[in-house]
Amino acid sequence: MLITLDPPFAVEDDDAPFHFRGWAQVTDPAAPDTRLHVNGVEAPIVVTHRPPRLAEFHPGVEALRFHADADLPALLRAAPAERVREPFLLEATVTTEGRARTFEYAVTDAWLARVFGRPVRARPVPPPHLQVRVAGAAAGQFHASGVRVADQIEALLAGAGLPLARFGSILDFGCGPGRLTAILHERRPDAALHGSDIDPETIAWAQASLGGVADFRVNPPGPPLPFPDASMDLICAISVFTHLPEDLQFAWLADLKRVLRPGCVLLTTKLNAAAYDLPPQVKAEAAEAGFAFWGEAAATDGLPGFYRLAYHGDDYVRREWGRLFEVLHVGAHDLNDTQDAVLLRKPS
Ligand SMILES: C[S@@+](CC[C@H](N)C(=O)[O-])C[C@H]1O[C@@H](n2cnc3c(N)ncnc32)[C@H](O)[C@@H]1O
Missing domain, CATH: 2.60.40 (Immunoglobulin-like)
Structure with a gap:
């Protein structure tokens, strides 16, 4: 209904x-x-x-x-x-x-x-325009959707034999106003939690409103992140690679790998091309190459021009992301409501 x-x-x-x-x-x-x-x-x-x-x-x-x-x-x-x-x-x-x-x-x-x-x-609930910026039509469910995503993350990690409890340092990359970060803090209050995003306005809101939940920072549109090599046990990047052109995608995958400890994991999401109504030429590109960047998709107020929509096929992820990481899981509609979870491990 x-x-x-x-x-x-x-x-x-x-x-x-x-x-x-x-x-x-x-x-x-x-x-x-x-x-x-x-x-x-x-x-x-x-x-x-x-x-x-x-x-x-x-x-x-x-x-x-x-x-x-x-x-x-x-x-x-x-x-x-x-x-x-x-x-x-x-x-x-x-x-x-x-x-x-x-x-x-x-x-x-x-x-x-x-x-x-x-x-x-x-x-704390972010002002409506920040919710719309990161959640679009799903605005109005900041806390509840954060809980749902955290539940899905816990289940996915547990399913891979990697319970959330074992991660001591966690980065929420592209955290926006901390929808997930706030819930991760409730579940792992002892973990060293970091949140970073290109958007100074959402980060300023998170710093002011979520208090000591995490170390919130602004990062530049391109790498590197302001974190040392091998400093994180778990990186979550929910609905971030769903918005990046291919060159930025590869640059960020490499930097997130740098920041991860060997043997540790990146849990991210991709759009399921079949689930979206793409323009025919983008659909054809997605089907042929396994990746399509829809540069003409509507721009998001408050975010840089590169921030549009990216689609990934399962084979593309296994092949291309698999050059950098061990691909532990590619799901279907199992994270962030309609998106596909991708769990990647940095080789030991
Ligand atoms: C759809 S929102 C998701 C926000 C958050 N991960 C969540 O699930 O609530 C995508 C976020 O990615 C951020 N983002 C996009 N490109 C980025 C980049 N290169 N580095 C860091 N954050 C980025 C955007 O500013 C935005 O906050």
Whole structure:
């Protein structure tokens, strides 16, 4: 079922009711079964019976718009205690015919203190434009998607006989605002954790908002990283090689190898070409060469011009990345929701 709440995913207004707006797929538009809950407490919605414009991307799907003016302080004061745990996360869940989707909203500690009449620590959520920059349409699920990715990483590593617990120094390369880094810290608080990215704005947010979670740094668009040779046990690079042209890809693979200790691993992702609607000439290139860089894909506001979309075939990864690393695993849709995991080991 298709369900969405519209951005912005941040509560800015202290006094007025918060205006939620969204749409949900329904089987019977005459009797829609769509509900909204804020941290477990129902917020009454108004269904407008005006369908969203879906025909282009979802032909044949029936959906209705809804909105709600929610008195957030009143709802949160009525929330079950387990939904007000610290660090606090404001979550709005839409259900339609039994299927649910939850969206997260940034709030401040000061706003929470006013709502609850006592200090409550907010879970940091990046401002909407930074979420859109790194997650596109998946914005609004910063924490939940970070947990999902961390679960998948733990499962993939365990499956290769390499439990997360054994890695003492971890680099989240292309960490953005630290979606994964924050969760890795919760799971491995003793590890020396590093996060690096080309984007000074996301790194500044991570440094200011995620506090001592990791050593967050800006790196240049090309290598080298500011880390010594053989200094990391595990490098995660989630949805980074999915955006690099081939020359930068090879340059960064070589530098990540330099930074890894011998016998240690890089866990990264690739787009599955079959799962994406590529333009015909890019599709043909992907099928023939195993790699295609879609340089005309939409640019991302705030990131350099080279940042577009790259597609990799399994054979390409085994052959080309296999010249630098031992390829331990090439998966299918097993990491970062729709992407393919690639697990690489630096030879001992
Ligand atoms: C799709 S986002 C994923 C962010 C993060 N890994 C996550 O999963 O939430 C891709 C990230 O890669 C970063 N990036 C792109 N090229 C990079 C490079 N050459 N060095 C470091 N980071 C890079 C971008 O700035 C962006 O934050």
